[in-house]
Amino acid sequence: MSDAASSRRSASGPGAAEDDGAASAARALGARIRALRKSRGMTLTQVAAQAELSHSFLSQVERGLERMSMTSLFRVAQALGTTQQALLTDDAEAAPRSPGAFHVFRAREATPLDAGGSPVRVLARDHPRFVPMVMSGTFTDDLWWVHDEEEFVYVLEGTMVVSLDGEEFALEPGDAVYYPGGIRHRWRTGAGETVRVLTVKEGKAGAV
Known part of the structure; x- marks a missing residue:
């Protein structure tokens, strides 16, 4: 998983609206990170060091x-004492949620995140109870993930291949796996192979 700069196309070119949506989403995420960092009384240098990122990035x-x-988002969330889901779905400009409120996700909606070399589609917003995401790309098992959310x-x-606390399971289209919080896990694909998955996490645990 690598960080990549947001694309910058001409506002008059094809796909400009989609690019504008991605840029807007990136600004919203950045603003949430900055606001939470300041509320924690932390400097850019402190958060960057804890997240193992450069200050400039x-x-x-x-x-x-x-x-x-x-x-990177996982590490920043840990440094700020929150979760990826909270940072991705807390829309400070959205109107307060009312009982029975709903959100229809459109395919053109953009999210400012990468996984496996491709954009992640976050299919929820405004601190939902659960956060569905579609990820696609190539994954390596060089990092173990551990979080409180199921x-x-x-x-x-x-x-x-999904590794759960060292035990491996090969998954094909139509296969699924569930694991509770606290379980060490990681994914990997074969050399040059890609996968597309739907993953659903709890959205409330650890939220700000």
């Missing part, structure tokens, strides 16, 4: 000029 993220990877993963296309 985090500064660009807060200004909405860089796209983050899931790994997680469900369903393979849409391709194949991958």
Whole structure:
């Protein structure tokens, strides 16, 4: 998973509206990170050091000029004492949720995050009870993930291997796996192979 700069196309070119949506989403995420960092009384340097990121990169993220990877967002969330889901779905400009409120996700909606080399589609907003995301790309098992939230993963296309506390399971299209919080896990795909998955995490645990 690598961090990549947001694309900058001409406002008059095809896909300009989609690019504008991605830029807007990146600015919103950066603003949430900056606001939470300041509320914690932390400097850019402190958060960057704890998240193992460069000061200049985090500064660009807060200004909405860089796209983050899931790994980087996870580390920033840990440094700020929150979760990826809280940072991704807390829309400070949205109207307060009313009982029975709903959100229809459109395919054109953009999210400022990468995983496996491709954009992550976050299919929820405004601190939902659970956060569904569609991820696609190539994954390596060089990092163990551990978080408090429960997680469900369903393979849409391709194949991958999921490791849970050292035990491995090969998943094909139509296969799924669920694991509770606190379980060490990681994913990997074969060399040159890609996979597309739907993953659902709890959205409330650890939220600000």
